[in-house]
Amino acid sequence: MNAPRSPKIPESVLVVIHTPSLEVLLIERADAPGYWQSVTGSKDAVDEPLHLTCIREVAEETGIEIGSAAVPLANLSDWGLANVYEIYPRWRHRYAEGVTHNTEHVFGLQVPAGIAVRLAPREHTAFAWLPWREAADRCFSPSNAEAVLQLPRFAADTA
Template sequence: MPPAATNFRRPESVLVVVHTAHRVLLLRRADAAGFWQSVTGSLEWNEDNPRQAAVRELREETGLAVLPEALTDLALTQRYTIMPQWRARYAPGVTENTEYGFAVAVDSEIPVVLSPEHAEFAWFEFPRAAATVYSWSNRAAIEAIARNLG
């Protein structure tokens, strides 16, 4: 763990797409109108791997508790520039984040318990979900799942 780990976020994160056979769960951020996304979050400094962080973030943001093996590794590791309004959360000079993509399939459009980070949730058909999410990396993950489902 870096010495300043408690002061700054780790520039590695997870993206977890929750989906049924036909729809995707999206969460609308409370601090940014119109900013829809899948479950996301930074790895904590004490976490050994992205899968561990994905299980934690899924529980924190939706109340869904899953075993690590329930997550599908999408084999999507994407690097992107951290948005300027969120750079202060990271150590000085850190401008990029590495994101690891996962998915979890559920049988039905289950209700979720939102964290204060999000204001609402909704289930969208795959094409609409891909068109609605704010980030290109989230869009790429949704589109990859849709291709795999056929």
């Protein structure tokens, strides 16, 4: 018998994974077909540093290892943006009773074109590399779409 899961912490990261030519990786949720998004995930502990949440979530959801020779840690950038949004009712059961909002911190991750992606099948069923404008249009979450639309500005700052 499985032990009950601890409630999710209402603080998360959103990682816009992109190539130098601004193609964006989107992944389709297994629990919501047609819901395309960037890598997202909640902190595992209140004191978990956000960059470690990014490293863990990117590895879990895509198999991309931040800190490897192909994707140095320097390629992960904190965009200094945070979105506070209402948690969709369909997912509120994952949080402590009464929690209705989440704070999402936005990061960018530049990866080489053609990098291998290995999805976690319980979480995502498909992936696509799309030009940034198309990716923004496909995102189900308004905050995710807005983050993707910010990509050219943040990518230029790190070039």
